Amino acid sequence: MLTTDSTPRPPVAASPGRDARHRTVRRTVSGALLVSLTAGSFAAAALPAVAADAPEGSSSIAAAAEPVRIEAESYTGDNNGAEINGRVIDTGVESSGAASGGSRVKNTFDGAEISYADVDFGSAPLSTLTLRYVVNEARSGLNSSIEVYLDEKTEENKVATVAMPATGNDWEAYGETTVDLLREVSGQHTVIVVMHADSKPGEAADYPNYVGNIDYLEFGLAPLPETYLSSETSWAYSDDGTDPSGDGSLAWTTADFAAWSQASGPFGSKRGAADLGGGFVANTLLQYLLDGSENTVPTYHFRTDLSLDEDELARLQSLKATVTYDDAVRVYVNGEKVAGFADGRVDAAENQNLTYAGESAGDPVTGTFQIPADALVAGENQIAVALYQDRETSSDIYFDWQSLAPVEEQPDRPAEITDIVLGVGATEAERNLAWYSDIDVPQTAQLAKAAEVQDGVFPETAVTVETSAGGQATSGEYFRSAALSGLEPNTEYAYRVGSDETGWSAASTFRTQDFDGDFEFLFFGDPQVGASGNLASDEAGWVDTMNIATQTYPDAELLFSAGDQVNTASSEAEYASFLAPTQMREIPLVATNGNHDVGSKAYLQHFNLPNLDLESGAAGSSSASGGDYWFLYKDVLFININSNSRDYASHNAFMEKVVAEQGDKAKWKVLAFHHSIYSAAVHATDSDIIDRRNSMPQKISELGIDMVLMGHDHHYTRSYLINDGQIADPEEQAASESVVAGPGDVLYVTANSASGSKYYNLNTGTDLWWSSVRNQEKVRNYSAIEVTDESLTVRTLRSQANGTASPVNSVVDEVVLSRADDAQDGLDVSASASTRVVAGKQYVSVKVTNNEDVPVDVVVETAYGSKSFSAVQPGDSANASINSRSAAIPAGEATATATADVDGAQLSVTKTAAYDAAG
Known part of the structure; x- marks a missing residue:
C-alpha cells in the first residue's frame, strides 16, 4: 500500500553506520506477544507465531521469535533467612496497582537473591533485557542494580548487569531500563537474580542498603536495524535515456544489468551541475540532456538489493521508506509497484520506461510510503526506482532514498485514534465525522446527549453510527467517516469513535443552536x-x-x-x-x-x-x-x-x-x-x-x-x-x-x-x-x-x-x-422594548424610530394589547406603554409594523424587539 507524506526540505546527511545490520541501542521491543511467567506457570514458553502463507515464489517464512516476560513476583526460589551485611534477607511480594499483574517484589536488600526455574526462552536467540522497577530515592541505598545469571551464579553464566537509577520519591513511580545481554539466550534455563545496593550514610537503620521494588524482567529480541537503506546506499543506475527492458516491460525491475553504473546518492543534476540550490546537492551527477539533443533525459532507472533473513521478515509488518525526488518517481519491489508520487501521467504513456511525468513542484519533495511485508521475501529483494523529468525543458532532476525503517508486527492491542475532525453536515441538523487509526479494525461512532454521559461513560441509549467510508490512507494509516444525523436544536451532544474491542477515543462535545x-x-x-x-x-x-x-x-x-x-x-x-x-x-x-x-x-x-x-x-x-x-x-x-x-x-x-x-x-x-x-x-x-x-x-x-x-x-x-x-x-x-x-x-x-x-x-x-x-x-x-x-x-x-x-x-x-x-420591500425603522413598573403594575414599553425620509404609520403589538401611531415624522419616535395588568410578566417580544408611501409604492416592514421578564 502507498503512503505519501511529502515535505519539501533539504536532504539530510546520513550518519555513520546507518546501513549497519545490527546496532547497540536501548530499545523496547514493541509489537510482540509477551509470555508472562506467573506463580503456578513457571515453565511457560514463548509460543511461535503462525506463519502467513508465503508469497508465490518466496521461501517459507519461519515464525518470529518473541520476547519472554518474567513477572518478578513469580519467583520459585530465594535466599530468605540468610544473613548478609548484618541483615537477615526477607524478600517478599506486595500489591501495587501500577505494577504489571498487580504485584511486585519487595524487601530487596543488598545480597538478596530470587530465582525462576525452567524458563523457556524458545529456540531463537534473545539479546536484550528490560527491567521495570521502583527505586525511591529517599528510602533506598545507593547504586542499586541487579545481576542476572543462567543456571549457576558464576561469571561465565552471568548474562546481564542492570543499573537501577532512582525513579523519584514515590513508591509508585516506576522506571524502565533496557540493556544488551552479555550473550544471547535461548532454550530452557533457571534464571537467578542477585540484588545489590551500597549503604547510604546517615540513613535510618531500616533502609541503609535497600535496592528497590521489582515489577518484571523482559528478555527481548535483538533490535532490527534503524534503516536498511540510506543516502549512502549504493545503486546500479542508468541515465542514458534508453529503455532498459527494450520492450517497455518491467523486466528491468527484477533483472540484473551488469553494464549499469554503480554509485551512492543523492543523485541529481541542475542543467548539468550538482548543486540544485536550496540545500539539495547531488553526490552523483546524472546526465541531464539526451545525447545529441537539447531535450532532457525523460526517465532514469535505479536498482539495489535488500537482504532479509526469515526471522527479520517474520517480525516485519512493513518497511517505511523516505524518498526525496524531483519531478516524479515510481518504486517497485520484486517487480511490483509499491509507491508512486506525481506519476499520474505514466499510465497513459506509450512506453512507461521512457516518458515524462511530474508536476514541476519547484524544490525536490520528500515523500514517505510503506512497503508491506507481504511484498517481501526471505533472501534477496530487488528494489527498483523509475525517476521522471516533468518535460523536455525541466531544469533539474533529483533522487535521494533517505531511509527504509522497519515497522514491526503488532499484536492485538488498542487502536490509536487520531485526526478526529467534526465536519459540517448536509444541513444544520447533521454533522460529519472523519478520523484516522493506526490499525485496520472495525470502528463506529457513538452519539449521546452530553448530559447523559457521566465520567466518559456513554449510556446504553447512545446511538451507534456505522462508518460511511474508509480504507487505507496515503500515510499507511486507516481513515474512517461517519455522518451524525437527526440532531435536535439547542442541544449539547457528546461523541466518540472506535469500538469496545479495540478502544474508544476520548469523548468530544458539540452544541447545536437554532435551526x-x-x-x-x-x-x-x-x-x-x-x-x-x-x-x-x-x-x-x-x-x-x-x-x-x-x-x-x-x-x-x-x-x-x-x-x-x-x-x-x-x-x-x-x-x-x-x-x-x-x-x-x-x-x-x-x-x-x-x-x-x-x-x-x-x-x-x-x-x-x-x-x-x-x-x-x-x-x-x-x-x-x-x-x-x-x-x-x-x-x-x-x-x-x-x-x-x-x-x-x-x-x-x-x-x-x-x-x-x-x-x-x-x-x-x-x-x-x-x-x-x-x-x-x-x-x-x-x-x-x-x-x-x-x-x-x-x-x-x-x-x-x-x-x-x-x-x-x-x-x-x-x-x-x-x-x-x-x-x-x-x-x-x-x-x-x-x-x-x-x-x-x-x-x-x-x-x-x-x-x-x-x-x-x-x-x-x-x-x-x-x-x-x-x-x-x-x-x-x-x-x-x-x-x-x-x-x-x-x-x-x-x-x-x-x-x-x-x-x-x-x-x-x-x-x-x-x-x-x-431595501425596496422594506423601510428603515428600528425598534426596542423594555419593562417598567407603575403603581405595582408591569408595563411593556416599546420605542419605534423612523429612520426614513418620509413619514411612517406604526402599529405596536404585544401580548397585552396594541397601539397605533400615524405619520411618525422622519427622525422621530413613537413610544407605546402597554399595561400588562399583572404584577409579574415573563420575558417576551413586541412587534412593530411600519408602513409608508415611497415614490408611489406602499412599503412596509415588521421589526421585533425583545424584553426581559419583570416583577
Whole structure:
C-alpha cells in the first residue's frame, strides 16, 4: 500500500553506520506477544507465531521469535533467612496497582537473591533485557542494580548487569531500563537474580542498603536495524535515456544489468551541475540532456538489493521508506509497484520506461510510503526506482532514498485514534465525522446527549453510527467517516469513535443552536501550516487565531477555511498541526481544496464532505483530491468548488444543478473556492488566475451568488460589487461601510493568513480595478461573518497585534452587504422594548424610530394589547406603554409594523424587539 507524506526540505546527511545490520541501542521491543511467567506457570514458553502463507515464489517464512516476560513476583526460589551485611534477607511480594499483574517484589536488600526455574526462552536467540522497577530515592541505598545469571551464579553464566537509577520519591513511580545481554539466550534455563545496593550514610537503620521494588524482567529480541537503506546506499543506475527492458516491460525491475553504473546518492543534476540550490546537492551527477539533443533525459532507472533473513521478515509488518525526488518517481519491489508520487501521467504513456511525468513542484519533495511485508521475501529483494523529468525543458532532476525503517508486527492491542475532525453536515441538523487509526479494525461512532454521559461513560441509549467510508490512507494509516444525523436544536451532544474491542477515543462535545434565524460563522485564510519552515511556530499561530476568534465569537456556528490547510498535500505532521485546535472537534469545519492540498488523497481522507460530487471539478490524477460539494445551513446555500480544476464546464453544471434544486430553500447563496480571482497581491497577475478571472464571474453573477469567499494570495482584499466581471456601480465609493447589491452583483472577499506562516506583498504598479479595500500588515487575520435575513456582515479582525495602535481584535475592515430588492420591500425603522413598573403594575414599553425620509404609520403589538401611531415624522419616535395588568410578566417580544408611501409604492416592514421578564 502507498503512503505519501511529502515535505519539501533539504536532504539530510546520513550518519555513520546507518546501513549497519545490527546496532547497540536501548530499545523496547514493541509489537510482540509477551509470555508472562506467573506463580503456578513457571515453565511457560514463548509460543511461535503462525506463519502467513508465503508469497508465490518466496521461501517459507519461519515464525518470529518473541520476547519472554518474567513477572518478578513469580519467583520459585530465594535466599530468605540468610544473613548478609548484618541483615537477615526477607524478600517478599506486595500489591501495587501500577505494577504489571498487580504485584511486585519487595524487601530487596543488598545480597538478596530470587530465582525462576525452567524458563523457556524458545529456540531463537534473545539479546536484550528490560527491567521495570521502583527505586525511591529517599528510602533506598545507593547504586542499586541487579545481576542476572543462567543456571549457576558464576561469571561465565552471568548474562546481564542492570543499573537501577532512582525513579523519584514515590513508591509508585516506576522506571524502565533496557540493556544488551552479555550473550544471547535461548532454550530452557533457571534464571537467578542477585540484588545489590551500597549503604547510604546517615540513613535510618531500616533502609541503609535497600535496592528497590521489582515489577518484571523482559528478555527481548535483538533490535532490527534503524534503516536498511540510506543516502549512502549504493545503486546500479542508468541515465542514458534508453529503455532498459527494450520492450517497455518491467523486466528491468527484477533483472540484473551488469553494464549499469554503480554509485551512492543523492543523485541529481541542475542543467548539468550538482548543486540544485536550496540545500539539495547531488553526490552523483546524472546526465541531464539526451545525447545529441537539447531535450532532457525523460526517465532514469535505479536498482539495489535488500537482504532479509526469515526471522527479520517474520517480525516485519512493513518497511517505511523516505524518498526525496524531483519531478516524479515510481518504486517497485520484486517487480511490483509499491509507491508512486506525481506519476499520474505514466499510465497513459506509450512506453512507461521512457516518458515524462511530474508536476514541476519547484524544490525536490520528500515523500514517505510503506512497503508491506507481504511484498517481501526471505533472501534477496530487488528494489527498483523509475525517476521522471516533468518535460523536455525541466531544469533539474533529483533522487535521494533517505531511509527504509522497519515497522514491526503488532499484536492485538488498542487502536490509536487520531485526526478526529467534526465536519459540517448536509444541513444544520447533521454533522460529519472523519478520523484516522493506526490499525485496520472495525470502528463506529457513538452519539449521546452530553448530559447523559457521566465520567466518559456513554449510556446504553447512545446511538451507534456505522462508518460511511474508509480504507487505507496515503500515510499507511486507516481513515474512517461517519455522518451524525437527526440532531435536535439547542442541544449539547457528546461523541466518540472506535469500538469496545479495540478502544474508544476520548469523548468530544458539540452544541447545536437554532435551526433557523440569524447566525455567524468564522472565515480563515490559508493556514498552510509548514509553509514558514517552522511547523511548531505555524501551529502556534494557527491555534492562537482559532482561540481568539472563538473566544470573541463564542456562538460562531461554523469554521470556514479558504484552503491550503497544509503546506504539503501528504504531510501527516502538518495535518496534525492543522487539526491541533480543540475547536476542530467541537465546531463543524468547512474545508476548501487548495493548491497545497490537492496533490494527495489525504485531503479527501481527512475531511468528510457533504454532497460531494467527485466528477465535478474532478481530481487531475489518481493520487490527487478533487470534487465539488454543497450544503444548506439555515438560510444559506453554501457551494464549495475545487478551483484547482479549471474544468469550468463541470463546475458550471454542478452549480446550476445545485442552485436549481436548492436555491429556493435559502435566503443567501455563498460560493467558496481557493484561488482568488479578485485579489491584490502577487498572484493577482498569474496567468492561471487571469484565466479564472476571465472565465468564472459571468456564471457566478448569472446564478445569483451573493458573496464569494477565497484565499491563495495571503493578504486581505474586499472587492467592489462585481457583475459579469465588471464593477456593478461606478459610483460605489472605495471602502464603503455598506453596499447594496442589485441582481447579479457579487461581493468577493480574499482572506489573509490565519496562521502567519506566509504573507505576500501587495501588488503595486498594476491596475487592480476590482479592489475596494486591500490590506497587508503581515499580522494574522480572521473574519466573522454575520448572517441575517436582511444582510451579510463581514468583519475582518487582527488575531495578532500590529503595534499598540492595532491591538488584537482591532478591525481591519467591515462591510454590510444587503440587497436592493430587500431595501425596496422594506423601510428603515428600528425598534426596542423594555419593562417598567407603575403603581405595582408591569408595563411593556416599546420605542419605534423612523429612520426614513418620509413619514411612517406604526402599529405596536404585544401580548397585552396594541397601539397605533400615524405619520411618525422622519427622525422621530413613537413610544407605546402597554399595561400588562399583572404584577409579574415573563420575558417576551413586541412587534412593530411600519408602513409608508415611497415614490408611489406602499412599503412596509415588521421589526421585533425583545424584553426581559419583570416583577
